[in-house]
Amino acid sequence: MIKLQTGTSGWVDKHWIGIFYPPDCNSNQQLSFYAQRFITKDPDEPLSRLMERASGLQEKLGLILFQFPQTWHINIERLQPFLELLQTYPQQQFTV
Template sequence: MRTLIGTSGWQYRHWRDAFYPPDVPQGQWLEHYAARFGTVESNATFYRLPAKETFEQWRARTPDGFVFAVKASRYLTHVRRLRDPAEPVRRMLDAFAGLGDKLGPVLLQFPPRMPADPSRLDLVLGMFPADVRVAVEPRDASWWTDDVREVLTSHGAALCWADRGGTEATPLWRTADWGYLRFHEGDGHPWPRYTEGRLKDWADRVADTWPGSAPVYAYFNNDQSGAAVLDAETFTRLTDRH
């Protein structure tokens, strides 16, 4: 497997001192981050879709080979709930094009109580070009059906493996020849850190599921107190052993 590990976002003011040195201005935080990690998941795109020029700037400020995963706009997933997806998908892709070859997966995260609709999911996934990877993170148990799994597999879309509170929050389906993981909150100390044992279990599971050179993207969303940075570094060390 080829793991790309980072955090869900980089613009956290409470990471000052915990990750960003006091003498590094906020306008250079992306450069500092990209010197330590090879990928990041942009959560900000969920709340407000930046202009294409912003993505172009992000691309220019990061080294060759750096990868941006981008979270799809809440307008598509939470407001429209996947209905009439053509315009929001087109608008997102037009903006994301500013990343060029640094565009990684697009994450579709659904509302916690949004019931399953395989036909609507099939329509949305069909609107993404074949060269754009899409990960899907449902959060309602009604999505865990054979019909949903078949839709994901038919489009080569990855089911996002999610961990909340040190427990799997999703089935561990392999629906694509690549993987996507999100770590929301660990059960270690201090909160919300993950224990090394828990992260080792995930590293072993990933290696068993995606052997060889299959890319696997993993992002830590437990940003409080800089826990995400520390856990991402630990997970990198553990996956490097495989």
């Protein structure tokens, strides 16, 4: 079974305060706040749930990166259904 994790390259960004983090969230609370929102995603949870969470960023949401482990070899039969599913979200930009 494949596990999918979501997140960002970091969690400490001053410009995220008031956008992602509450205005009163200080730096020693940010990791805890972040971890409550970006958790390991259950593979049985639909992609729509991930997109619902991401939509909370509204106009600040940019490209969404799906990064697979280096140990995965290219498998078009496994990748194709995933890419087709992403096409159901034409308003969003993705990279794999």
